Amino acid sequence: MRGAVVSLDAAWRDVLSRRAYPAPVRSLLGEAMAAAALLSSTLKFDGRLVLQAQAEAPDAAVRLMVVECDARLGLRATAKLGDSAAGRDGGGLAELLGGGRLVITLDPPDGQVAYQGVVDLEGADLAQALQAYMAKSEQIDTRFVLAADDRRAVGCLVQRLPGHGAAAALWEDASLIARTMSPEELLGLAPHEAVRRLYHAYDLRIFAERAAAFRCRCSRERVADMLRMLGRAEVDSIVAERGAVSVDCDFCHQSYGFDAIDAARLFLVDAAAGPDTRH
Numbered sequence: 001m002r003g004a005v006v007s008l009d010a011a012w013r014d015v016l017s018r019r020a021y022p023a024p025v026r027s028l029l030g031e032a033m034a035a036a037a038l039l040s041s042t043l044k045f046d047g048r049l050v051l052q053a054q055a056e057a058p059d060a061a062v063r064l065m066v067v068e069c070d071a072r073l074g075l076r077a078t079a080k081l082g083d084s085a086a087g088r089d090g091g092g093l094a095e096l097l098g099g100g101r102l103v104i105t106l107d108p109p110d111g112q113v114a115y116q117g118v119v120d121l122e123g124a125d126l127a128q129a130l131q132a133y134m135a136k137s138e139q140i141d142t143r144f145v146l147a148a149d150d151r152r153a154v155g156c157l158v159q160r161l162p163g164h165g166a167a168a169a170l171w172e173d174a175s176l177i178a179r180t181m182s183p184e185e186l187l188g189l190a191p192h193e194a195v196r197r198l199y200h201a202y203d204l205r206i207f208a209e210r211a212a213a214f215r216c217r218c219s220r221e222r223v224a225d226m227l228r229m230l231g232r233a234e235v236d237s238i239v240a241e242r243g244a245v246s247v248d249c250d251f252c253h254q255s256y257g258f259d260a261i262d263a264a265r266l267f268l269v270d271a272a273a274g275p276d277t278r279h
């Protein structure tokens with residue numbers, strides 16, 4: 001069996017400082033951020049893991065939730081809210097999203113094909129939805145405990161290794177133990193303490209801690225590429241209407257402005273350089 005424990009403090013508070021979410025959305029987004037770090041830590045993979053929960057109903061309080069975690073545990077997170085999110089003071093995954101889909105994408109470094117797993121969103125909370133995902137999409141028995149408050153986003157994962165994994169009885173036992181830890185308890189303990197308390201009877205091999213941080217991938221160059229894809233006609237029409245183009249990053253809320261001259265230059269570079277030089 002393998003396990004992982006995550007405790008995000010500054011990385012999580014960085015997300016909260018950039019946008020005010022209603023309390024139940026904060027909890028859910030924090031749980032998703034902890035889950036992305038846990039999943040990423042179990043992969044031997046030099047790319048990005050993207051965890052998305054997409055609501056089906058147009059009147060869902062949370063329409064879309066996206067968390068990304070790179071191989072160095074750089075994380076960013078955002079949620080797109082529906083009108084019914086305002087003033088919500090309770091509710092978990094099932095109440096906030098209703099039905100929908102849970103999508104996990106592994107996005108390798110440039111030039112390789114991404115892997116994507118998609119399952120229906122089911123279960124009362126995100127931990128249950130992820131357990132169902134791991135069972136259906138990856139055929140790996142996994143238990144999650146997730147929790148978040150305004151200070152920390154925490155989580156614990158226990159997994160039966162595929163192939164020559166633990167015997168059924170041993171796995172049942174470890175899985176039951178994980179379920180005895182309440183989210184509140186996990187929030188109150190340091191990661192090592194949580195592992196030792198839960199699995200003191202096991203022969204544990206504890207690996208070194210790794211640091212996680214908030215890290216956004218947005219840049220002026222990426223926004224410029226996106227505007228080029230949108231096309232000259234569209235960009236020109238926005239400039240004609242509003243005098244400039246302004247794009248805000250969904251994750252860090254950095255604003256990127258392109259005035260009429262910047263906007264014209266976007267397409268000049270392309271024309272002058274020719275179609276082949278950007279490859």
Ligand SMILES: [Zn+2]
Nearest residue numbers: 216218249252
């Ligand atoms: Zn950003």
